[in-house]
Amino acid sequence: MGSYTITMFKYFALISFLTISLNSIGRTIVVAPGKSSVLKNTILQAADGDTLLVQKGIYKEQDILVAKKLVIIGQGFPTIDGDHKGQLIVVTRDSVTISGLQLQNTGRSSMTDMAAIRLQNVQFARVVNNRLVNNTYGVYLQNSHYCLVYNNTISADAKDELNSGNGIHAWKSTHLLIQSNKIKGHRDGIYFEFVTDSRILYNTSDKNIRYGLHFMFSHQDVYTHNTFADNGSGVAVMYSKKVEMYNNTFRHNWGDASYAILLKEITDSKIEHNLFAKNTVGIYMEGTSRIDVRHNEFVENGWAMRVQASCDNNTFEKNNFLSNSFDVATNGTMMLNIFNNNYWDKYDGYDLDKNKIGDVPYYPVSMYSVVTERIPGAMILYRSFLTDVMDQVEKLMPSVVPDQLKDNNPMMKSWKLR
């Protein structure tokens, strides 16, 4: 994994080097605010390889078309204000850099997706160190490849949820690196549709209306070291293959239909070293196969995991389950998944041979989670005296709980994961 980051880094370093060497033959043009459409006019006169130094101030322009290989650098965060009309910057040429700008107030439309920066059919574009405020879509990558979106702050007003768009929206693209961005208050923080071979690293995505991160039909992607908190429903990874999720933090995704991760129709993926804290459901899975869930910590969730009967050949190994109301819930009786070597704080077995592994299996589905799965309304009696009695009786004489769903080697001590 680490080597991959390094190769990606080298790759972008190479691009930067090439861009810089190109610049040395281009001119540097200083743009100051004042005249109307000064940005558009300057771009008209510029040539491939030129650098635009945009001075501090307010530029009221929309639909600025960048069809030349330009480096656009803002000094002291000059503001491009769309006045709630149109898009701001549309890039249609390879190797364009946009850096140090504040972009705000795109238009809203139900017909076109209005973006602050739209990268359209390009390669090697770089969007770095910008502030994007109150736009429908932030950065919109459309059929673009080998692009970098790094260290941008993207925020919008979450109240108008009907017309809002996504913070970083990628569609039919490959080889993207989305790193160290802070995204807040959009529909989905980061949205991937038909995007392959891309990396999402060290981003913070919170308080978005729907999902912090949303994958649809996107294969061979990796996301690591991101934080997703307080999003409407967490993170959704759907209809994808070979997605790797490492070292992410999923915190406080709370609500009736909320999950830290919603997995639907996913195969051959890995979920490792993540922290799931205070979510309604840690992982909800439906129609997933061959997923490894290892070394994760589930703390103080309503349900640590809800595994639907349609899931098979998944492995849950060496995870910590701490202070969750329910560890695992399922709607079926058959269980075609493997649970092994997890630490369950509710385990009350013994270890006579002192090998740090409990001598009797642990059944993570409690009787009451079976009941509430069938009759959600029964939750109102949770933690009542009656249900405690039922839980104890079930432990002595199992009859409701799916007996194949068990951890044969539960750990006596929790794993050190953090």
Added chain:
Amino acid sequence: MRRFISIALVLQLILLASCKPQFEKIEYGKEACSHCKMTIVDARFAAEMVTSKGRAYKFDDILCMKQYADNNADQSNNALFFVAVYGSGNKDEFTDAKRALYLKDDFFRSPMNGNYAAFSTTEAVKKLKDSLNVQPIAWEAIQ
């Protein structure tokens, strides 16, 4: 006896009223699609099925409703179907799905890639039909 009958009648009326299947408003951003489990946010493509018993199932894409209805014949039998009117600008404006006209085009980019948009009148459909160069289809043809 008369009093008993009148109470029974009133009770019956209340029961009847509560059981009548009718359209239920969708709470965007809060409710999840019954088919694909995604949160419903895009009012342009939302859909709803109300079973003969009066239970409402809500969807984020017209194709989701169609697939759900086909897979769950016991629920969709005699159900009412509603689809959002595309381009109405009103998130609560829905129309009878079986009478609506549909355009399918990648241009729409609906949440689950069904890419169907529903229109209630032939005039409304005409504008987009010509610019997209596609022919309108009926509910039965959606798949």
